[in-house]
Amino acid sequence: MAIEPLLATRAQRAFILTITVQAIVVLVMVAITFGMVRKDVNFDGDPRYRTLSCYLALFALAEIFELFMAFDALRLRNIIQLIGILAFHLAMMVFAALQVHQTRTALVNAQCDQDGILQSCGILISVWQRVQPFLIVAPCIIAASWFFMLFWIKKLYAEFGWAIFHVVGANPRMKTMYQYYQIMICLLKFDFFCFTGVTMQLLIVVLAKNDAEFGVTVAAIPVVLILLILCGIAVQREIKWIMSISLVLMLAALSYLVYKLVRFYQPGSREEYQTTRATLTVFTIVAFLLLFATFAVGLRCFSDFDQGLQSSKTQDVTPRKKYHPGTNGTNMAEYQLGYQGPPLGHRISIE
Template sequence: MYMPSTLWTWAFFLVALLQAIVSLALEAFVFGEFQSSLKGAALGPNPPSGALTIPTYLAIFIFGFVYQMVLVWDALRLKNTIQVIGICIYNLGMMVYAAVEMDQVKDAVRQLGDGVNIDRGTWTYLEPCLIAAPCVIALGTVLLSIIAWKLYQEFAWTIYKHISADLRLKRRYLTYQIYIALLKFDFFFFLGFTVQFLVIVAAGGETYEFALTIAALPITIALLFLAAYLVRRESYLGQAFIIVLYFAGMAYFIFKLIRMYDGSALSMEYVPARRPLTTFAVLTLLLLVGTIATAGVCMRNFGKGLRPHIQTRKVPDVDEGKYVAQADPYYPSAQQHQLGAVPSRMTID
C-alpha cells in the first residue's frame, strides 16, 4: 500500500479524490430526481429504454471514478509518469462523456414524454446539475495537468536511477510503460462499452449476442492480464497472439459502429444509447490502434536488456540503496542488479 508522500503526489491524489466526490454527488442527485420523476410505463416490468439512461450513466461514472482512483494510487506508487499523463487524458474522456450525458438525458425525457411517463419539467430541473458535471471535470483536468507536469519533473530523477543513463534502454522502458498504461485504459473503455450495451440495448431480450457479450467479459479481462504477463516474459509467440486478438477487438468495435448506423430495424435498438456507445467505441478503437503499435515496438525490443528492469513492480526510491539481485536465467548479468529479486507476477502494473 506504499505511495510516495511528497507534496505534489498528495496534491494529485487529493484533486482526483475531490473531483470524484463532487462528480458522483451531482450524478447521484440527478439519478435520485430522475428516478423519482418516473411514472406510468416507466415503472413497469418492461420500461422504455429511456428510463434506463440515468441508471446506466450512474453505473459508468461510479466505476469510472473508482477505477480512476485505483489508477492514481498505482501511478503514484510506481512513479509512472506515463500513467499520470494518461490519467489526465482519461479525465478528459470522462468530461466528454459527461457532456454527452446532457443531450442523452434530454432525449430520454423527450422519449418518455414530458408529463406522460415522467413528471413535467424534469429536464428543466436536472439541466443545471448536468451542466455543472462536465465543468467540474474540466476544472479537475486543468488542475491534474498542472500537477502532472510537476510530478514529471519530480519522478524524472528516480527513473534515471532506475534505468541508468542509457538512452536506448530508457526509450525501451518508456515504450513498456506506455504499453502497460494503455492496457489499463483499454480495460475501462471496453468494460464501459459492454456495460452500456448490456443494460440499454440487450435488456429487452435474451439474444445470442447478449449471451456472447456476457461470456466475452471474463475472457477479455483475463487476456489483458495475460498481455501484461507476456510482455514481461518477452514471449515472441505470446505477443504475436495478443496482437492478433487486438485486431479481432478492433473488428468487433467497427462491426458495432456499422450496426448502430446501418439504418436496419436492428439498429433502431441502439438509438437510446447511440451517442455514449459511439463515444466509447471510438475511444476504444483509438486506444487499440495505439496499443497495437506499442505492442509491436515492445516485441521489437525483446532480448535487448530491458527484462531485468521490469520484473519488479515497485520502482526503488533514490535513497533506498543497492542490494544484490537473484539471477535471471535470461540475463545472468542481472545478478548484481540494484533492483534485487526480480519476481514474475501476472499483474498489470
C-alpha cells in the same frame, strides 16, 4: 538522490486529493439526478429510461478507475500514465457533456416535443428541468479539476525524473525501450476500461436477455479480461508465444469494434441504440483507437524482447536510501544496494 515514498510529497497528496474531491462532487451530482428521475419515472416501463442507470454506473466505474490509476501511477513513478490520466479526464468531461443531451432524449421524447400538453409529457418535462442543472454541473467540475491536475502533474514530472534512471540507468536506448514498455502497460489498463464501458452500455441499455448478442457480449467479458492480463504478463516477462497470440486477438477485437460501430447506424438496428448512440459511438471509437495503438506499440515492444530489458521490467520502483558522500566504504555499499542502474565499479584510492 532518492525516490520519495508514496504520498510523501505535497504534489502527490494534492494530486490525489484533487481527484478524490472531484470524484465525490461529481458522483453526488449524478446520484441526485438518478434519484430525482427515479422518483417520478418508472424505469421498467420504457427501456429508454435505463440510460440514467447506465450513466450512474459508468461514472462510478470511471471515478474509481481514475483513482486507482492515479495511485498506481504514483506508486510506479510513471509520468506516461499520469499523462494518460489527463487524457482520460478530458474524455470524462466529454462523456458528462454528452449525457446532458442523452438524458433529455431519454426523458423528453419526440412526441412530447410535438405536443407538450399531454399529462405524461408535462411530468417528464418538469423532471428534465429539475435535473438539468445537476447534469451541467458535472462537466464543469471535471473541467475545473483538470487544470488543477495539470498543475500538479507538472510538479510530479520534475519529482519523478530520477525514477527511470534508477531502473534502467543512463543508456538512452534502454530508456527508450523502457518508455515503450510503460506506454504498453498503460494502454492495456485503459483498454480494459473502454471495453468495460462499451459492454456495460450494451448490457444495461440496449440488449435484451433473450437476444443471442447478449450471450456473446457476456461471454466476451472474461475472454477480453484474460487477453489483457496475459498480454501484460507477456510483455513484462517477454514470453513470445503469448505475445503473438495476444496481437492476433487484438486484430480480431478491432474487427468486432468496427462491426458494432456499423450496427449503431444501420437502418435495421439503429432504433435499438437511440438513447445511448452518442456515448456508445464515442466509447467505441476511443476503444478502437486505443486498441490500435496498443497493437502498434505491442509490435514495438515485441521487437525489443531479448535486448536486456527484462530485469528492469520486473523490478519495482521503490524508495531507496539516500547516498551521502563520504570516505566510509559502508556508505558506498549501502548506496549500491539502493541503486538499480548499471553496475558501479570499485572506487580506486590514490591516497
